[in-house]
Amino acid sequence: MIYPDELFSYWIFTWYIVYRIGYTQYNPKMAFFVAILVNLFVFFAMVYVKIQFKRILYFILVTLFFKILPLWTLRNIPIDKKDIQATLALFLIYIGWILWKDKGSSLYQGYVDLLENKQSFPAMTLLEYLNIL
Secondary structure, three states: OOOHHHOHHHHHHHHHHHHHOOOOOOOOHHHHHHHHHHHHHHHHHHHHOOOOHHHHHHHHHHHHHHHHHHHHHOOOOOOOHHHHHHHHHHHHHHHHHHHHHOOHHHHHHHHHHHHOOOOOOHHHHHHHHHOOO
């Protein structure tokens, strides 16, 4: 099982919440664009290897909730240079965190599991447990 602190998407979502309540001036919009781009590659890989349709729907729901809807709320806010720098800084901190916890191989395995119809990601595991679809 991969824990939320091991996925950069949850770091971005947490940043979004902190930004929306006014505790930071750095806008996570650029980070959401990058995360959605990565998710598009994962989505197409899932379709290509013919993952169960139910799991693809879970992936879409999680992406919609944690990335697309927050990005939509930021649609009228411009991306400044400081926001791009903050995205890069957070990503470097995240990489340091993953290296410190020695979780690189388990993250890789999580994506391999996803493409083999196994479940390792927190939100998708919850949806599967609740048997939403």
